[in-house]
Amino acid sequence: MKISLGKWLLPVYSALALIFLMVPIVYTFIFSFNDSLKSNVAWRGFTLDKWLNVCTVQNGAVCQAFGNSLVIGAVATVFATVLGTMIAIAIVRYRFRFRTQTNLLLFLPMATPEVVLGAGLAAQFLALGVPKSMTTIILAHTMFCISFVVVTVKARVSSLDPALEEAGRDLYGSPTQVFLRVTFPLLLPGILAAALLSFALSFDDFIITNFNSGSVTTFPKYIYISAARGIPAEANVIASAVFIFALVIVVTAQVSKAAREKRLARQN
Amino acid sequence: MAFAAFTTNAAPVEPTQRRKSPIALFLLLPGMLYLVLFFLTPLVSLLLTSFQTPLVNGDVGQFSYAFQWENYVQVVTDYWPHILRSFGYALVATVLALAFSYPLAYFIGVKARKWPLMQSLMLVLVIAPFFISFLLRTLAWKQLLSDESFVITSLKALSLMAPDAHFTGTPAAVIFGLTYNFIPFMTLPLYSTLERLDVRYLEAGNDLYASPFQVFRKVTIPLSMPGIVAGTLLTFIPAAGDYINASRDFLGGPDTQMVGNVIEANFLVLLNYPAAAALSIILMSVILVIVTIYVKRAGTEELL
Numbered sequence: 001m002k003i004s005l006g007k008w009l010l011p012v013y014s015a016l017a018l019i020f021l022m023v024p025i026v027y028t029f030i031f032s033f034n035d036s037l038k039s040n041v042a043w044r045g046f047t048l049d050k051w052l053n054v055c056t057v058q059n060g061a062v063c064q065a066f067g068n069s070l071v072i073g074a075v076a077t078v079f080a081t082v083l084g085t086m087i088a089i090a091i092v093r094y095r096f097r098f099r100t101q102t103n104l105l106l107f108l109p110m111a112t113p114e115v116v117l118g119a120g121l122a123a124q125f126l127a128l129g130v131p132k133s134m135t136t137i138i139l140a141h142t143m144f145c146i147s148f149v150v151v152t153v154k155a156r157v158s159s160l161d162p163a164l165e166e167a168g169r170d171l172y173g174s175p176t177q178v179f180l181r182v183t184f185p186l187l188l189p190g191i192l193a194a195a196l197l198s199f200a201l202s203f204d205d206f207i208i209t210n211f212n213s214g215s216v217t218t219f220p221k222y223i224y225i226s227a228a229r230g231i232p233a234e235a236n237v238i239a240s241a242v243f244i245f246a247l248v249i250v251v252t253a254q255v256s257k258a259a260r261e262k263r264l265a266r267q268n
Numbered sequence: 269m270a271f272a273a274f275t276t277n278a279a280p281v282e283p284t285q286r287r288k289s290p291i292a293l294f295l296l297l298p299g300m301l302y303l304v305l306f307f308l309t310p311l312v313s314l315l316l317t318s319f320q321t322p323l324v325n326g327d328v329g330q331f332s333y334a335f336q337w338e339n340y341v342q343v344v345t346d347y348w349p350h351i352l353r354s355f356g357y358a359l360v361a362t363v364l365a366l367a368f369s370y371p372l373a374y375f376i377g378v379k380a381r382k383w384p385l386m387q388s389l390m391l392v393l394v395i396a397p398f399f400i401s402f403l404l405r406t407l408a409w410k411q412l413l414s415d416e417s418f419v420i421t422s423l424k425a426l427s428l429m430a431p432d433a434h435f436t437g438t439p440a441a442v443i444f445g446l447t448y449n450f451i452p453f454m455t456l457p458l459y460s461t462l463e464r465l466d467v468r469y470l471e472a473g474n475d476l477y478a479s480p481f482q483v484f485r486k487v488t489i490p491l492s493m494p495g496i497v498a499g500t501l502l503t504f505i506p507a508a509g510d511y512i513n514a515s516r517d518f519l520g521g522p523d524t525q526m527v528g529n530v531i532e533a534n535f536l537v538l539l540n541y542p543a544a545a546a547l548s549i550i551l552m553s554v555i556l557v558i559v560t561i562y563v564k565r566a567g568t569e570e571l572l
Contacts, residue, residue, distance in 0.1 A: 024408035094292035113509020120310030
């Protein structure tokens with residue numbers, strides 16, 4: 001009895017822990033079907049209305065905020081991914097002075113609380129007289145995404161076999177050809193992971209955005225502002241749709257990776 | 269995908285292969301310059317702002333540069349409970365998140381190795397909360413744990429809670445929210461070290477007549493230390509600066525306000541920029557001191 005209890009304790013705990021993590025997600029999803037009025041607190045009955053007419057509530061305020069978040073996330077992701085990937089390649093492949101200082105400057109933004117990052121940038125924009133806009137939000141998001149891109153891409157560059165690039169050079173590939181035909185394709189999975197991470201960080205950021213957005217509303221900011229007077233079910237619809245979309249991407253990636261590994265294992 | 273940062277096993281790099289080349293400068297300069305302009309100089313800007321003094325005959329929110337160090341005395345006198353509360357809540361939440369996450373990460377990283385697909389799907393479930401808005405997740409808990417909710421009415425019916433007691437708006441609710449929201453930040457680094465744990469060390473411990481508890485304490489824990497350090501930092505730092513969970517519209521109440529709440533209020537509502545800046549500098553300095561001591565004592569300085 002004792003043995004079987006010990007054997008089952010960990011799997012049962014893990015299953016319960018994962019269910020616990022899912023509770024608020026399931027709640028948000030269920031309440032996207034609530035036939036609610038202004039505030040979405042009490043259950044009033046099932047409806048598909050909110051899913052079909054997401055953009056009609058409050059003259060499309062929810063969709064407007066969602067659109068802003070998508071634009072900000074996309075632009076900041078492109079900037080952060082390009083800048084961060086360049087840094088990651090330099091750190092793994094090259095020798096340079098001020099290495100310790102470079103690593104410190106990359107680590108510090110991740111060790112600084114968001115409220116300090118947000119207030120710092122806002123103080124700088126204030127001192128320089130820069131009005132807050134979409135641009136200031138994008139500048140802020142790019143900043144905090146760079147370090148995460150570096151960490152993600154660095155891992156990929158480190159695991160790259162230099163012999164492959166040497167082979168390219170031995171076959172008379174120019175440095176540009178070697179980079180475009182050998183290095184870049186091999187780095188691509190790491191770069192894509194970094195870009196997805198950046199987008200996810202930017203899309204869900206509230207604290208830094210709140211300090212640097214002025215009158216621009218992003219999706220998280222919309223929720224924060226509406227929290228006091230009630231959030232319409234349409235916000236749940238958008239959040240649930242984004243959740244399902246992200247989940248499908250990740251699960252597909254994982255399943256295809258597992259299938260590929262299985263196939264490779266069989267070939268060996 | 270996301271958080272590949274913590275889950276990728278990077279092979280160690282041979283430093284001898286690093287070349288010296290002007291290309292390095294070309295690769296580094298744009299990004300590092302960006303961080304200098306939008307991370308480092310804002311911190312300097314924050315420091316300068318924290319010493320500002322109100323403009324003579326000026327409006328609310330108008331300040332001039334000075335060396336008004338009394339600002340720091342003022343904010344500590346006014347807000348020391350908020351500062352202490354932030355670090356207290358963050359500490360408790362970090363310990364709870366570690367206790368919650370370790371067994372889960374151990375199961376996924378060590379026991380589930382035999383089933384790679386299940387392992388990766390469980391990992392997806394760990395990061396799933398990231399795919400849904402942080403604020404909506406927190407609001408969902410607020411509804412699920414409100415006075416009229418099933419959980420709270422049941423607890424009251426079973427006399428496990430006083431009939432007139434509340435959960436939302438209390439410190440316990442804020443700590444609960446912080447713990448829940450940062451669990452993935454704890455579980456992922458723990459998983460990434462446990463996943464690489466060589467089980468032969470555990471078997472060796474068993475063979476040498478160590479009890480399971482001794483093996484866990486003397487072998488598993490020390491080997492997973494890098495994950496514990498990374499996870500606790502990734503939880504503690506954002507938790508100490510968070511102001512969503514403690515906000516009155518979310519899980520907090522008037523007596524649960526953290527330092528993040530007063531920074532936000534001073535900066536965006538009261539337009540008292542020097543006070544907000546001084547509080548930010550204090551928060552950042554305390555965190556840097558704690559992180560440095562902690563990382564030195566834990567003996568893992570290779571975080572990046």
